[in-house]
Amino acid sequence: MLFGGVWSLMAVGLTLIFGVMRVVNFAHGDMMVWGMYLAWLMAARGGVDPYVGFVVCAAALFVLGLTVQRVLVQRIVDAPHEMQILLMLGVALVLENAALLAFGPEPQRVRSALARSTVWLGPVFVDVARLITFGVAVVLTLALSLFLFRTDLGRSIRAAADNPYGALVVGTDVRRVYATAFGVGAACVGAAGALVAPLLPFSPSTGLQLSVASFNIVIIGGMGSLLGAFVGGLLVAVAESLGAVFLKPSLKELVSFSLLVLILLFRPAGLFGRRAS
Amino acid sequence: MKAGAAVAAVVVLAALPLFPALVGGYTVTLFTLIFFYGFLGQAWNVVGGYAGQLSAGHAAFLGIGAYTAALLSVEQGLTPWAGMFVGGLLAAALGTVVGFLGFRFGLRGFYFVLLTVAFAEICRIVASNTERIGGAVGYYITFTGDARQMQFQDARMYYYLALVLMLAATGVVAWLERRRFGVYLAAIREDESACEALGVNTFRYKMLAMMLSSFLTGVGGAFYAFYLFSLQPNTVFGIPLSVEIIIRAIVGGAGTVLGPILGSFILSPLAELARHYFAQGGWHGAHLVVYGLLLIGVVLFLPEGAYPRLARLLRR
Numbered sequence: 251m252l253f254g255g256v257w258s259l260m261a262v263g264l265t266l267i268f269g270v271m272r273v274v275n276f277a278h279g280d281m282m283v284w285g286m287y288l289a290w291l292m293a294a295r296g297g298v299d300p301y302v303g304f305v306v307c308a309a310a311l312f313v314l315g316l317t318v319q320r321v322l323v324q325r326i327v328d329a330p331h332e333m334q335i336l337l338m339l340g341v342a343l344v345l346e347n348a349a350l351l352a353f354g355p356e357p358q359r360v361r362s363a364l365a366r367s368t369v370w371l372g373p374v375f376v377d378v379a380r381l382i383t384f385g386v387a388v389v390l391t392l393a394l395s396l397f398l399f400r401t402d403l404g405r406s407i408r409a410a411a412d413n414p415y416g417a418l419v420v421g422t423d424v425r426r427v428y429a430t431a432f433g434v435g436a437a438c439v440g441a442a443g444a445l446v447a448p449l450l451p452f453s454p455s456t457g458l459q460l461s462v463a464s465f466n467i468v469i470i471g472g473m474g475s476l477l478g479a480f481v482g483g484l485l486v487a488v489a490e491s492l493g494a495v496f497l498k499p500s501l502k503e504l505v506s507f508s509l510l511v512l513i514l515l516f517r518p519a520g521l522f523g524r525r526a527s
Numbered sequence: 528m529k530a531g532a533a534v535a536a537v538v539v540l541a542a543l544p545l546f547p548a549l550v551g552g553y554t555v556t557l558f559t560l561i562f563f564y565g566f567l568g569q570a571w572n573v574v575g576g577y578a579g580q581l582s583a584g585h586a587a588f589l590g591i592g593a594y595t596a597a598l599l600s601v602e603q604g605l606t607p608w609a610g611m612f613v614g615g616l617l618a619a620a621l622g623t624v625v626g627f628l629g630f631r632f633g634l635r636g637f638y639f640v641l642l643t644v645a646f647a648e649i650c651r652i653v654a655s656n657t658e659r660i661g662g663a664v665g666y667y668i669t670f671t672g673d674a675r676q677m678q679f680q681d682a683r684m685y686y687y688l689a690l691v692l693m694l695a696a697t698g699v700v701a702w703l704e705r706r707r708f709g710v711y712l713a714a715i716r717e718d719e720s721a722c723e724a725l726g727v728n729t730f731r732y733k734m735l736a737m738m739l740s741s742f743l744t745g746v747g748g749a750f751y752a753f754y755l756f757s758l759q760p761n762t763v764f765g766i767p768l769s770v771e772i773i774i775r776a777i778v779g780g781a782g783t784v785l786g787p788i789l790g791s792f793i794l795s796p797l798a799e800l801a802r803h804y805f806a807q808g809g810w811h812g813a814h815l816v817v818y819g820l821l822l823i824g825v826v827l828f829l830p831e832g833a834y835p836r837l838a839r840l841l842r843r
Contacts, residue, residue: 274637329826336825344820
């Protein structure tokens with residue numbers, strides 16, 4: 251359940267990118283893995299705790315997202331879905347295997363002093379790392395929605411998402427808005443990566459699983475809906491841990507995939523989505 | 528020019544069977560892989576290229592075909608020469624289910640991609656958790672060298688088998704392109720609503736394309752099983768394998784008869800050489816970085832693929 255906070259943050263990043271540009275970021279999980287490796291580098295080389303370092307990771311991933319958007323995605327915003335998917339698949343391949351080249355295939359884990367301590371929270375026994383991860387993830391998601399609903403830049407992002415042409419007419423620099431949205435989406439996943447790095451051993455191939463997991467969540471919650479992504483993240487985390495308890499731990503993914511297929515068929519707009527595209 | 532191309536094609540076709548007699552073992556292996564991935568790309572091409580339904584779960588069909596043929600051979604003693612068609616039919620059955628759900632519920636673009644991925648992942652998880660077929664460790668076939676069980680001492684036999692598979696699939700696609708069926712599929716890809724408005728039963732043709740494509744891929748699974756002699760759920764049902772299949776068709780030119788073959792001739796040697804040389808130097812994943820860059824390049828600069836461009840250059 252506490253894992254759900256990170257799932258939510260990850261999915262919020264994906265849904266933001268999709269909601270604004272109608273582009274599915276297939277490299278989402280791989281960006282997250284880069285966030286994890288950055289946190290790992292900082293912890294191993296500089297002794298920076300990932301619960302502080304996540305800010306740097308978010309900033310670095312913001313720049314990465316901005317660059318990917320400016321150089322690649324901007325050219326295919328209006329292209330058919332198939333082309334966008336293939337392009338992002340290419341980006342995912344490059345990111346995943348660049349990580350493989352740079353860090354090797356062995357699973358890594360970030361050590362944080364906090365990860366070993368635990369605390370009694372009412373009747374349940376929770377470890378501090380999970381609690382902090384959950385708390386920070388929730389705060390970041392809230393901060394993002396404040397940004398989108400209360401600031402001028404956030405408002406123009408939402409305007410461009412609703413109606414790019416209309417936003418252009420009233421003088422919004424839609425290209426800048428797109429780049430910012432992609433950057434913020436990537437920053438979310440960078441922070442999520444750094445936060446989860448002490449809890450989850452990771453290797454470059456984790457990226458694919460994370461991408462698929464975030465697609466799951468976003469579809470279940472509703473493509474483009476922030477609330478949907480947030481609730482979807484918690485829902486999937488709960489469903490998977492229930493699956494792990496009642497079935498076998500290795501079958502827990504089966505639960506979320508089955509949920510995905512059902513949602514795709516009967517409610518393609520997701521639980522909180524407004525309409526199917 | 529057309530006559531020249533035909534002559535060239537005949538020369539190449541005549542040369543391919545003789546080829547293994549002239550070159551060494553590694554080249555034969557390389558060409559076997561080129562043909563096999565060319566075959567898989569071609570099978571995908573039916574639904575992904577012609578009908579324009581981007582399936583990212585073709586590994587599921589390959590895996591089902593591979594496991595079926597391997598289990599029937601080892602446990603029941605049924606020859607894979609028959610088992611491959613049983614595998615093909617089972618794969619087609621799954622293709623029918625996926626296609627029915629996807630097309631009946633009108634899932635397009637990203638939603639269809641996710642549906643196919645979800646089914647492949649479900650297959651992978653179920654296979655990993657079924658101890659009866661080896662679970663996550665995988666299923667191993669003991670090598671006996673019995674030709675009736677599709678096992679050969681001589682690597683050249685696999686070369687011919689892969690060549691036959693590729694030529695058969697290409698023949699099917701070439702035939703299909705000339706029929707009304709192929710034209711309907713291309714029309715569905717270009718504008719499905721217009722196609723439907725003209726009275727074409729698009730659901731039916733998409734289903735047929737999906738069934739044909741999954742059947743062919745399932746048949747290929749038997750070759751995979753008896754070429755490698757080991758099946759791991761994470762490999763045979765994995766997303767990376769689906770990507771390997773798609774990328775060949777896309778780079779070569781999806782929706783053209785020779786595109787996937789050309790794509791395999793470009794990418795398979797690249798993958799093999801990279802695996803060979805980079806992996807020795809500890810450069811794992813280098814070839815996949817190249818794949819990714821190539822995919823990005825193709826989408827941005829050559830969206831129709833290499834084959835149509837090449838054909839235009841030759842015609843000039």
